[in-house]
Amino acid sequence: MEDVYERLRQKLDSMTKGYPKTEKGSELAFLKKVFTEEDAEIFITFKRGLQTPEQAAEDMGMSVEDAKEKLESMSNRGLMYWERDGLEKKYRIVPFIHGIWEFNVDSIDQEDAINMGQYYAEAYGKVLMDYHIPIARVVPVRADTVKDGKLLPDDDIEAIIKKQKLIVASDCACRKVATFAKRHCPCTDEMNVCIAFGLMAEYLLETKIANPRVITIEQALEILHHDESAGLFVQMAHAKDCSGFCNCSKCHCGFLMAAKIHHGTGYESWGNYKCAKDEESCMDCGKCVERCPVKAMTVNTDEKTVFNKEYCVGCGLCVTTCPTDSLILERKPDDQLTLPQEEKFFDNQDLMGLEKAQIDKARLAAAKA
Numbered sequence: 001m002e003d004v005y006e007r008l009r010q011k012l013d014s015m016t017k018g019y020p021k022t023e024k025g026s027e028l029a030f031l032k033k034v035f036t037e038e039d040a041e042i043f044i045t046f047k048r049g050l051q052t053p054e055q056a057a058e059d060m061g062m063s064v065e066d067a068k069e070k071l072e073s074m075s076n077r078g079l080m081y082w083e084r085d086g087l088e089k090k091y092r093i094v095p096f097i098h099g100i101w102e103f104n105v106d107s108i109d110q111e112d113a114i115n116m117g118q119y120y121a122e123a124y125g126k127v128l129m130d131y132h133i134p135i136a137r138v139v140p141v142r143a144d145t146v147k148d149g150k151l152l153p154d155d156d157i158e159a160i161i162k163k164q165k166l167i168v169a170s171d172c173a174c175r176k177v178a179t180f181a182k183r184h185c186p187c188t189d190e191m192n193v194c195i196a197f198g199l200m201a202e203y204l205l206e207t208k209i210a211n212p213r214v215i216t217i218e219q220a221l222e223i224l225h226h227d228e229s230a231g232l233f234v235q236m237a238h239a240k241d242c243s244g245f246c247n248c249s250k251c252h253c254g255f256l257m258a259a260k261i262h263h264g265t266g267y268e269s270w271g272n273y274k275c276a277k278d279e280e281s282c283m284d285c286g287k288c289v290e291r292c293p294v295k296a297m298t299v300n301t302d303e304k305t306v307f308n309k310e311y312c313v314g315c316g317l318c319v320t321t322c323p324t325d326s327l328i329l330e331r332k333p334d335d336q337l338t339l340p341q342e343e344k345f346f347d348n349q350d351l352m353g354l355e356k357a358q359i360d361k362a363r364l365a366a367a368k369a
């Protein structure tokens with residue numbers, strides 16, 4: 001039988017956007033660090049979706065008491081996720097991203113950061129940008145950056161924050177990685193800014209994963225607007241019942257890193273808006289070039305600002321700093337919108353896994369034809 005960690009990789013490869021194999025096997029290092037062999041066997045055996053301890057015990061071939069103990073242990077180490085259903089907990093396995101990597105932010109060290117950077121460049125970055133369903137959506141923070149002053153209800157992060165009963169801020173894995181980078185990074189110090197809502201917040205708080213702290217609605221809004229001013233852009237968890245959002249920077253964001261490695265291969269579809277530029281009023285000050293996280297704004301050899309619309313993810317950062325009001329966001333046509341299909345974040349991630357399987361099958365058939 002194949003090595004348990006290779007089988008674990010295969011299981012992760014069937015989830016969300018995958019976890020591809022590389023020649024060097026660099027993708028196995030972090031798995032070996034955080035999973036014991038027994039954890040890996042349990043993870044491999046676990047079925048898709050939320051499972052009661054009784055269902056899991058049957059599949060794992062152990063008593064319910066033993067299963068509960070193991071599932072709790074794995075949850076407390078960020079290898080499993082749970083949600084409360086009344087008094088009972090239900091458990092589920094989570095993908096590598098978003099999941100294992102973020103829930104193990106405390107364990108990430110310099111070697112992991114370097115290793116993951118190489119894995120991104122070699123294989124992982126491509127699959128994160130491949131396939132259609134996004135893990136997160138880029139959304140503008142301010143409705144007044146959009147032409148008609150309206151955000152789609154699912155994209156209105158400020159309104160969503162105001163409805164929350166429990167909000168938790170936790171440490172960001174991307175920023176943890178950036179602390180090991182040698183380049184200067186102006187926002188590295190702001191580590192505890194991943195925002196979780198509701199059930200996800202409850203899980204992080206109770207397991208003490210990623211240094212969680214409860215914050216108020218006002219504090220969450222303050223972080224949101226402070227970070228927008230500082231040049232960070234928002235990515236919301238892709239689910240109807242949004243489980244949280246990240247304040248991402250162009251020097252830290254792992255998705256952006258993947259997009260840069262595989263430039264123009266999918267990231268622009270992770271948002272529902274596109275910028276429009278009024279060339280006549282633009283005075284080529286270059287502020288939008290500094291703010292843009294994706295090189296949608298560049299400077300040409302004549303020192304003129306050029307808008308490369310195909311790369312724009314619609315974050316709105318350029319709009320709020322343009323001194324001549326030359327920029328505005330426009331909502332994409334209805335048939336190009338990317339909206340979540342499932343209520344819960346990990347259910348949407350499961351859909352991605354199914355989408356990936358179908359696309360991979362079609363690609364294989366096309367390659368054989």
Ligand code: SF4
Pocket residue numbers: 277281282283284285286287288289305321322323324325326327
């Ligand atoms: S910030 Fe506005 S004025 Fe300045 S270069 Fe960009 S579009 Fe032109």
Ligand code: SF4
Pocket residue numbers: 274275291292293294295296297311312313314315316317318319
């Ligand atoms: S041009 Fe750049 S900064 Fe402006 S909305 Fe698009 S991605 Fe954001």
